[in-house]
Amino acid sequence: MEVKARAPGKIILSGEHAVVHGSTAVAASIGLCTYVSLQVPPSNGCPLKVYSLSCLENLRLIEGAYRSLLDSNFFGLSWIVVYWDENDDRLTLQLKDMALEFSWPIGRIKEALSSLGGPFPSTPTSCSAESLKLILALIEEQNILEAKISLASGVCAFLWLYTSILGFKPATVVVTSDLPLGSGLGSSAALCVAFSAALLACSDTVNIDMKQEGWLVFGESELELLNKWAFEGEKIIHGKPSGIDNTVSTYGRGGNMIKFRSGNLTRIKSSMPLKMLITNTKVGRNTKALVAGVSERTLRNPDAMSSVFNAVDSISKELANVIQTPASDDLSITAKEEKLEELMEMNQGLLQCMGVSHASIETVLRTTLKYKLASKLTGAGGGGCVLTLLPTLLSGTIVDKVIAELESCGFQCLIAGIGGNGAEICFSASS
Numbered sequence: 001m002e003v004k005a006r007a008p009g010k011i012i013l014s015g016e017h018a019v020v021h022g023s024t025a026v027a028a029s030i031g032l033c034t035y036v037s038l039q040v041p042p043s044n045g046c047p048l049k050v051y052s053l054s055c056l057e058n059l060r061l062i063e064g065a066y067r068s069l070l071d072s073n074f075f076g077l078s079w080i081v082v083y084w085d086e087n088d089d090r091l092t093l094q095l096k097d098m099a100l101e102f103s104w105p106i107g108r109i110k111e112a113l114s115s116l117g118g119p120f121p122s123t124p125t126s127c128s129a130e131s132l133k134l135i136l137a138l139i140e141e142q143n144i145l146e147a148k149i150s151l152a153s154g155v156c157a158f159l160w161l162y163t164s165i166l167g168f169k170p171a172t173v174v175v176t177s178d179l180p181l182g183s184g185l186g187s188s189a190a191l192c193v194a195f196s197a198a199l200l201a202c203s204d205t206v207n208i209d210m211k212q213e214g215w216l217v218f219g220e221s222e223l224e225l226l227n228k229w230a231f232e233g234e235k236i237i238h239g240k241p242s243g244i245d246n247t248v249s250t251y252g253r254g255g256n257m258i259k260f261r262s263g264n265l266t267r268i269k270s271s272m273p274l275k276m277l278i279t280n281t282k283v284g285r286n287t288k289a290l291v292a293g294v295s296e297r298t299l300r301n302p303d304a305m306s307s308v309f310n311a312v313d314s315i316s317k318e319l320a321n322v323i324q325t326p327a328s329d330d331l332s333i334t335a336k337e338e339k340l341e342e343l344m345e346m347n348q349g350l351l352q353c354m355g356v357s358h359a360s361i362e363t364v365l366r367t368t369l370k371y372k373l374a375s376k377l378t379g380a381g382g383g384g385c386v387l388t389l390l391p392t393l394l395s396g397t398i399v400d401k402v403i404a405e406l407e408s409c410g411f412q413c414l415i416a417g418i419g420g421n422g423a424e425i426c427f428s429a430s431s
């Protein structure tokens, strides 16, 4: 059986970092997703597939399934039934975009992690420091290249989610993504949401008709469970996440945005067309380190930082109001856009106070300001992506000029659809 899951990335229009400290933030999903395919073989001893001898070539497609071949003669033709062999049971994770594969014999995972007691799919549980150590030991055995060591946290999150939700079943899991990694567009959360969605869909906890075709959405209670598991994965990657990224990636729906504060979401409907240019500075950074940096600054300057976080809270609430309030004779779309630009600039100033801007971000701000366009970083900052509001009346020529100038600095620009769908799953018979 194969289950596929997809989960979108996000942009934060206001409130990143401050949201970790209890302020309101406003975010929306974008039309770039992470995809997970999970292939689980049938339980041991069950025939995996029946082939006619003329299709024997196809057997080569099934790695490691040769040992228990059973010859039979069925309706006068020669057929071969292929059984899954327990000794070949492996858990394999392929990170396609990085051309990386991790693979462990199930016996080895059991030996290392059975003390953790999984599976407990309906009880989202945090990965303790001791459990993390055991998981890291399994990853170290795979000799991950130094240059790709930052991926280890994603693999840890995978092993924790996998063994907690499905236990010690063999499977092949393949990950691909449209999202740039470590750029502020929420690739870590999209990964955890897509993993959790695929795993829960395969578990006995979630009641879903596997015969339905096309992309499916979980019901509300399953979405809540999915979001909680994804948050546990995000904790392994971010250290101290607010939960906004996994919430947006789980619950995004039909043009909605999300207002988020202290774990609670309010869906908000935008009453205006919102077009954002996303500029990826391509300066790599790590959310965990940036979030920890803001917490350290807060410990050193509690009163000043509390004022900064309060100011961000007011900006996010105001921004949500502007987005929701319909345009009228008294409040034109242009006036609303000017208000948004001002709020974005104020938020960016406060992000600088938190110490998460970067020279490359400042270059984007200066470049877009030449065209009278307002910008702010999105996500954790320290490099990564910057948002620029593209007002409705802005000519296509200006947009082209800004993009050309930004790209001449070595940055990469894209205009993504805002407010797409959240997590979805799809079943298919394994090929």
Ligand SMILES: Nc1ncnc2c1ncn2[C@@H]1O[C@H](COP(=O)(O)OP(=O)(O)O)[C@@H](O)[C@H]1O
Residues within 6 Å of the ligand: 034, 095, 097, 150, 151, 152, 153, 154, 155, 175, 176, 177, 180, 181, 182, 183, 184, 185, 186, 187, 188, 189, 191, 237, 238, 285, 286, 287, 288, 379, 380
């Ligand atoms: N498609 C993916 N494949 C492997 N790891 C991923 C993938 N997407 C995200 N990750 C993990 O998430 C980390 C990036 O997360 P983070 O620093 O929070 O940045 P962001 O969430 O903004 O992209 C990566 O270093 C990796 O561990």
Ligand SMILES: C[C@@](O)(CCOP(=O)(O)O)CC(=O)O
Residues within 6 Å of the ligand: 015, 016, 017, 018, 019, 020, 183, 184, 185, 186, 187, 188, 238, 240, 241, 242, 243, 244, 245, 287, 291, 378, 379, 380, 381
């Ligand atoms: C900085 C923060 O507000 C957002 C981080 O987003 P990203 O991982 O940079 O996409 C952290 C969080 O809310 O968990």
Ligand SMILES: [Mg+2]
Residues within 6 Å of the ligand: 186, 187, 188, 189, 238, 245, 287
């Ligand atoms: Mg992240």
